[in-house]
Amino acid sequence: MAPVSVKRVLISESVDPCCKTILLENGIEVTEKQQMTKEELIAEIQNYDGLVVRSATKVTADVVNAGSNLRIIGRAGTGVDNVDVDAATKRGIIVMNTPSGNTISAAELTCALLMSLSRHIPQAVMSMKDGKWDRKKFMGAELYGKVLGIVGLGRIGKEVATRMQSFGMKTIGYDPITPSEVSAGWGVEQMSLEELWPQCDYITVHTPLMPATTGLLNDASFAKCKKGVKVVNCARGGIIDEAALLRALESGQCGGAGLDVFVEEPPKDRALVNHPNVISCPHLGASTKEAQARCGKEIALQIVDMATGKALVGAVNAQVLASSFSPDSHQWILLGESMGRVLKACTASKEPFSQVHVTSLGESLKKSTGFLSSAAVVGLLTEVPQKGPNLVNALPLAAETGITVQTEHKGNECEACVLEVSVNGSSYKAVGSVQAGLPVLLELNGSVFRQPVPLTGHLLFFKAANSTELLLSVTRVLADAGVELQSFSASTAGGGEQWCCMGISSLLGDIGALKPLVKEAAQLTV
Ligand SMILES: NC(=O)c1ccc[n+]([C@@H]2O[C@H](COP(=O)([O-])OP(=O)(O)OC[C@H]3O[C@@H](n4cnc5c(N)ncnc54)[C@H](O)[C@@H]3O)[C@@H](O)[C@H]2O)c1
Numbered sequence: 130m131a132p133v134s135v136k137r138v139l140i141s142e143s144v145d146p147c148c149k150t151i152l153l154e155n156g157i158e159v160t161e162k163q164q165m166t167k168e169e170l171i172a173e174i175q176n177y178d179g180l181v182v183r184s185a186t187k188v189t190a191d192v193v194n195a196g197s198n199l200r201i202i203g204r205a206g207t208g209v210d211n212v213d214v215d216a217a218t219k220r221g222i223i224v225m226n227t228p229s230g231n232t233i234s235a236a237e238l239t240c241a242l243l244m245s246l247s248r249h250i251p252q253a254v255m256s257m258k259d260g261k262w263d264r265k266k267f268m269g270a271e272l273y274g275k276v277l278g279i280v281g282l283g284r285i286g287k288e289v290a291t292r293m294q295s296f297g298m299k300t301i302g303y304d305p306i307t308p309s310e311v312s313a314g315w316g317v318e319q320m321s322l323e324e325l326w327p328q329c330d331y332i333t334v335h336t337p338l339m340p341a342t343t344g345l346l347n348d349a350s351f352a353k354c355k356k357g358v359k360v361v362n363c364a365r366g367g368i369i370d371e372a373a374l375l376r377a378l379e380s381g382q383c384g385g386a387g388l389d390v391f392v393e394e395p396p397k398d399r400a401l402v403n404h405p406n407v408i409s410c411p412h413l414g415a416s417t418k419e420a421q422a423r424c425g426k427e428i429a430l431q432i433v434d435m436a437t438g439k440a441l442v443g444a445v446n447a448q449v450l451a452s453s454f455s456p457d458s459h460q461w462i463l464l465g466e467s468m469g470r471v472l473k474a475c476t477a478s479k480e481p482f483s484q485v486h487v488t489s490l491g492e493s494l495k496k497s498t499g500f501l502s503s504a505a506v507v508g509l510l511t512e513v514p515q516k517g518p519n520l521v522n523a524l525p526l527a528a529e530t531g532i533t534v535q536t537e538h539k540g541n542e543c544e545a546c547v548l549e550v551s552v553n554g555s556s557y558k559a560v561g562s563v564q565a566g567l568p569v570l571l572e573l574n575g576s577v578f579r580q581p582v583p584l585t586g587h588l589l590f591f592k593a594a595n596s597t598e599l600l601l602s603v604t605r606v607l608a609d610a611g612v613e614l615q616s617f618s619a620s621t622a623g624g625g626e627q628w629c630c631m632g633i634s635s636l637l638g639d640i641g642a643l644k645p646l647v648k649e650a651a652q653l654t655v
């Protein structure tokens with residue numbers, strides 16, 4: 130992928146200073162502005178091509194759309210639920226995060242909340258500060274031998290499990306994606322939620338917030354738990370339904386809750402925070418020097434790597450493009466885009482395409498089918514290079530306009546890209562490759578070029594009856610228009626007609642001058 134130009138970055142939250150230092154060292158201007166209102170952020174964002182946030186900045190569709198120059202939104206941390214990723218994708222903006230930088234810190238806070246719940250440490254501290262010496266009130270229970278249910282066995286869930294096992298807890302869990310054999314390897318027996326709820330003395334949730342996990346612990350699931358179960362949420366507010374939790378605390382069904390996150394942050398409704406059996410923190414899971422240093426450094430390096438075309442790491446909305454950063458992928462991307470543009474120009478019908486089929490051929494292109502199809506769609510949707518969709522938003526935009534894009538890979542001796550499009554029941558096809566480091570067209574609508582056509586500069590394509598006069602007549606039209614002929618390739622003649630392509634010094638002012646000589650003609654710049 131061509132480097133994504135990032136010259137000015139806005140950091141809108143307290144991110145470790147190493148982030149700014151790394152960006153500055155790599156020639157990227159940095160502005161730090163914290164606690165902006167939504168309106169201030171909308172007014173400010175148009176001046177930047179990069180934005181770095183944590184969880185407090187709400188990067189809504191309004192903010193994304195106001196960022197007319199925005200190319201990258203970097204999340205120095207894990208959750209991207211404060212970023213409208215769909216809106217960013219539609220605008221061709223890459224969203225990236227640093228998901229492992231704060232894993233240990235979030236896991237340690239979870240363990241601290243579990244321990245505090247078992248021994249009422251925060252409540253005892255408050256009572257001491259209040260001048261009391263109350264030894265009876267804070268009778269606790271050992272964690273040793275108790276059952277901890279872990280819902281979500283990803284990075285943090287795993288670290289919590291191994292730490293709490295050292296306290297002698299039995300760890301059971303549920304995760305729809307992490308295989309049971311994998312979690313068994315770190316001591317977590319998996320089971321269905323129905324089986325899990327009644328066994329747990331403690332439950333901790335470590336999933337992302339999404340429709341399937343919103344209200345995962347609700348009135349119905351609390352009812353299935355042991356009376357007095359204690360729960361921890363260090364993931365996202367709303368995974369444990371807050372109203373159901375309050376009801377369970379009041380009835381005693383829930384014996385205590387440790388909360389680091391809330392549906393609304395800071396929470397205006399203080400009922401949970403003020404409940405005597407609730408201990409809470411103001412979203413401190415990632416607030417350690419180490420986690421912040423890691424996340425700040427990682428997001429800065431990821432932005433620099435992307436801006437220099439070295440690698441795309443941590444993208445949450447453009448993973449398919451990660452392989453587009455390999456050294457020789459750039460020419461294949463240019464090929465895909467150019468083939469798209471050629472096919473669009475040389476398609477008799479000017480109706481929008483309904484179906485696009487991209488096939489990559491050759492073992493070395495196995496991982497390139499994703500970005501080749503995005504590149505081809507960019508070419509099909511764009512008249513002028515660099516203006517319009519990019520590799521990030523091409524496929525979502527195609528889907529939005531009703532174009533079906535299919536991709537396929539076939540093992541083959543030669544590397545090539547085959548692009549087929551359908552419009553109004555007719556199909557058009559181009560075949561291209563990269564030869565000697567240059568994108569070339571090999572075949573157009575069934576006509577195979579005798580010499581591969583270099584896809585660069587201004588190109589004039591025409592289809593005409595095979596005749597010796599043709600070339601002379603066309604060059605005369607070019608000369609009359611002051612246009613120089615730079616290269617020429619013709620296809621083998623099929624049915625007496627052939628496709629020809631001329632590299633020309635500039636586009637013809639009026640392509641209509643060729644009409645009496647040819648059956649079809651199109652010119653474009655690639
Ligand atoms: N409190 C904090 O400051 C803090 C810090 C870091 C991360 N977090 C949050 O912690 C959560 C976990 O982070 P992580 O890095 O471990 O993420 P992760 O992606 O590594 O793990 C999440 C796991 O949840 C599982 N999952 C998805 N849907 C599920 C479902 N319906 N039921 C059960 N499991 C399901 C996934 O398969 C995955 O294994 C995220 O919400 C993240 O935003 C909070």
Ligand SMILES: O=C(O)[C@H](O)COP(=O)(O)O
Pocket residue numbers: 183184185205206207208209231412413414415416
């Ligand atoms: O998802 C995360 O990384 C955590 O919730 C931390 O958020 P923060 O960076 O705002 O502390």
